[in-house]
Amino acid sequence: MGGQSLLEMLNSVFGGALTTLIGAFTGRLMYHSGEVKLGRRRFFGKELLWEIPVAVGMALIGEAAASYMGLTQPVSTGFIATLAYLGPRGAESLLAAWLGRRK
Known part of the structure; x- marks a missing residue:
């Protein structure tokens, strides 16, 4: 594994899907x-569980x-x-801005 980046190593050990x-996680x-740093959440609060489906969906x-877009690893x-x-919501805003510039 010498000379590999972290992402290349993860890909070779776990595969692309993982x-x-x-x-995403x-x-x-x-x-x-x-x-948490802003004081809006506790680190081990119920909000952390809601991040799981968001991470998988994203x-x-x-x-x-x-x-x-034709992006390859590690990009x-x-x-x-x-x-x-x-x-x-952020991805939706980004997509709306991108689509707005294409018109």
Whole structure:
């Protein structure tokens, strides 16, 4: 495994699907940690459980979007983590802005 990046190592050990989920869960955990830091949530509160379906959903959406845009590893995993951090509302705003510029 010498000379591999972290994402390349995760891909070779776990495969692309798990690496995608790890990226999505990392993005949601970063968002959740920010909310904890601002005092809006407790770290081990019920809100943490609600992040699971959001992370899985954002992984699916992000993987489809990355495939559509032709992104390859490790860029696609970073893109998925970013979308997961933004969450559904943030991704919707990003998509609306992108579609608005295409017209």
